[in-house]
Amino acid sequence: MIIPLSSPDIGQRERDLVNEVLNGNILSIGPKVEQFEQMVAEYLGVKEAVAVNSGTSGLHLAVRALGISEGDEVITSPFSFIASSNCLLYERARPVFVDIDPINLNLDPAGIEAKITPRTRAILPVHIFGIPADMDAIMEIAGKHRLAVIEDACEAIGASYNGKMVGSETDAGVFAFYPNKQITTGEGGIISTNNVNLARLCRSMRNQGRSDGDGWLNHCRLGYNYRLDELSAALGVAQMERLDEILVKREAVARAYNARLEKLHGVTIPCMDPGNEISWFVYVVRLAPGIDRDRVLTYLQKRGVDCRPYFPPLHLQPYYREIFGYREGDFPNTERAASLTLALPFFNNLTEQQLDYVVEILAEAINRTA
Secondary structure, three states, X not given: OOEOOXXXXXXXXXXXXXXXXXXXXXXXXXXXXXXXXXXXXXXXXXXXXXXXXXXXXXXXXXXXXOOOOOOOEEEEOOXXXXXHHHHHHOOXXXXXXXXXXXXXXXXXXXXXXXXXXXXXXXXXXXOHHHOOOXXXXXXXXXXXXXXXXXXXXXXXXXOEEOOEEOOOOOOEEEEEOOOOOOOOOOOOEEEEEOOHHHXXXXXXXXXXXXXXOOOOOOOOOOOOEOXXXXXXXXXXXXXXXXXXXXXXXXXXXXXXXXXXXXXXXXXXXOOOOOOXXXXXXXXXXXXXXXXXXXXXXXXXXXXXXXXXXXOOOHHHOHHHHHHXXXXXXXXXXXXXXXHHEEEEOOOOOOOHHHHHHHHHHHHHHHHHHO
């Protein structure tokens, strides 16, 4: 049996809307992008949503729109996909890492204030694996020190903390729709905000610096080609129509994993905070310290079960070591989590038979490598 790590859930409605675009004559900067933006804004309860061609692009535009620039510092997590800190380097700002909470694996608010300096401009929390960060604590610190907040919600559409949707109450939230995400546009992302001026600026920058009313060859500011095309937006519209259904399906798969794994020796299932709503992006377990995670991973892959180590520490990426001088031991909670975490196959339509096989092979791998 071969089981992929992820698999997009594409139905007839998605195909129909994409074909609708193909049967027309507008492939970019058209009504499907506007419809997708409106649907996301309404779902999140925000004033504005700005569609872009990736979550990375969205993070970059949010950073730039907030005026974060060379010499500025932004506090963020070292346990993430690299885009959440690279987006700061694009503007020659410095990511300042704070170690994670060892339980929920998100940025630990208790470590933030010690890292604030006169150069600090913002906090950029990451809702890792769709698990909401402690936003109430983060917002309190940000307000106290007059810092902006950009949420990396690229893995977390549909997640909420204390009844508030992630990406709905900060300066900007950014979501991503790569094929392994809860919903997909193929490639794509979106910026959410209640700041109309920030949204207007992001729309200009995503479109080569053009502003409303500008001619095609007039550019009022530095911009980028970060546009989302109509075909991708059409896919997004259909996926947004099904978002609630999709989130329920993913939660059901997660609960099925939990039921099978909660008693498996050497495995810790994902953190479940009763005060928050997780949006299940991936299903990541932690193995006990005495188990060789990499050997388990290799065994699973040889038996047809795709899996990944999620995530390697950002501060130990070669480029970050080179420019910032980070070393092993700098962020022990992050490094410990990174050495133990394992993402198992996870997607909407994972079958009971596939679930049983994954758990069976994982148990075999642990017994053989412990």
